[in-house]
Amino acid sequence: MKVLVLGSGAGGGFPQWNCNCALCGGLRRGTVNGRARTQSSIAVSSDGRDWVLLNASPDIAQQIRSHPALQACSAPDGPRRHTPIRAIVLMDAQIDHVTGLLSLREGPPLQLYATPCVFEDLTTGLPLLPVLQHYCGVQWHLLPVAGQQRQASFRVEGFASLRFTAVAIPGKAPPYSPHRHDPTVGDNIALHVEDLATGQRLFYAPGLGEVGDSELAWMREADCLMVDGTFWTEDEMLAAGLGTKRAAEMGHLPQSGSAHGDEGMIAALDRTDARRKVLIHINNSNPILDEHSAQRRELARHGIEVAYDGMEIEL
Ligand code: MLT
Ligand code: MN
Ligand code: ZN
Numbered sequence: 001m002k003v004l005v006l007g008s009g010a011g012g013g014f015p016q017w018n019c020n021c022a023l024c025g026g027l028r029r030g031t032v033n034g035r036a037r038t039q040s041s042i043a044v045s046s047d048g049r050d051w052v053l054l055n056a057s058p059d060i061a062q063q064i065r066s067h068p069a070l071q072a073c074s075a076p077d078g079p080r081r082h083t084p085i086r087a088i089v090l091m092d093a094q095i096d097h098v099t100g101l102l103s104l105r106e107g108p109p110l111q112l113y114a115t116p117c118v119f120e121d122l123t124t125g126l127p128l129l130p131v132l133q134h135y136c137g138v139q140w141h142l143l144p145v146a147g148q149q150r151q152a153s154f155r156v157e158g159f160a161s162l163r164f165t166a167v168a169i170p171g172k173a174p175p176y177s178p179h180r181h182d183p184t185v186g187d188n189i190a191l192h193v194e195d196l197a198t199g200q201r202l203f204y205a206p207g208l209g210e211v212g213d214s215e216l217a218w219m220r221e222a223d224c225l226m227v228d229g230t231f232w233t234e235d236e237m238l239a240a241g242l243g244t245k246r247a248a249e250m251g252h253l254p255q256s257g258s259a260h261g262d263e264g265m266i267a268a269l270d271r272t273d274a275r276r277k278v279l280i281h282i283n284n285s286n287p288i289l290d291e292h293s294a295q296r297r298e299l300a301r302h303g304i305e306v307a308y309d310g311m312e313i314e315l
Pocket of ligand 3: 016019020021022023024025284285
């Protein structure tokens with residue numbers, strides 16, 4: 001299985017267009033050692049030819065321009081218009097994970113895999129799907145995440161050797177969702193992807209508010225973890241004067257520990273022995289974006305990597 005990181009930033013990317021915090025401003029001025037990042041999305045493939053997108057970021061056009069593998073094939077006798085992006089799987093209905101769907105409207109009908117409540121949000125609070133019916137059209141593939149059955153396997157058409165499992169995880173529906181304050185199983189999923197030919201397993205969870213026993217069990221099964229790297233501390237946005245929301249309120253587990261003094265993502269990752277432990281969906285307030293920061297060194301001591309746009313992982 002091939003994994004391509006199209007975007008590794010959280011909502012707003014890095015630097016964020018309207019932000020002049022120490023990190024965003026420092027990156028623009030060249031005084032912070034780091035890389036610019038677009039909003040989070042990855043693509044997976046079993047053969048390097050056809051790709052499944054996991055989330056569709058508002059930066060998708062730029063991401064496709066940066067990655068020849070995702071562009072129209074250039075065979076002279078091939079069709080004039082073509083895309084190797086065969087399907088899209090959504091982890092949630094957040095703006096930074098879904099609005100790229102609009103930029104795919106010139107292509108064939110979208111093969112879209114999502115949970116029932118994500119489909120509901122995308123037909124009500126943020127009605128992208130009814131809008132897209134007037135362009136390319138959307139074929140719905142409902143991911144089974146029902147009641148107490150917290151995970152279920154599914155196949156994506158055209159990818160016979162990949163087995164996907166949607167794992168319901170703690171988190172929140174987006175701020176615009178009609179059920180923002182009424183959490184529903186399926187608002188947020190993680191994806192477990194197994195390559196049936198090699199047995200290699202990826203666990204992808206760009207939004208992960210808690211690592212409980214069941215999340216940890218899934219994480220322990222993976223060879224490669226790509227998990228929520230949004231914040232270093234719970235009150236990072238408040239402390240930097242950038243916002244009023246705490247990490248927990250937004251459904252993100254900070255790396256250094258939770259609000260209640262519980263373990264953070266570093267401690268959770270320490271309990272796994274995956275070959276690759278990678279943070280993704282890094283917010284522009286997170287000090288790990290500075291490659292010379294103490295926080296970055298601490299991650300390195302725990303064998304934790306920080307995803308960057310263009311990162312490729314072969315599993
Ligand atoms: C999140 O990850 O919490 C959201 O993407 C925040 C946002 O919508 O900007
Ligand atoms: Mn986000
Ligand atoms: Zn900033």
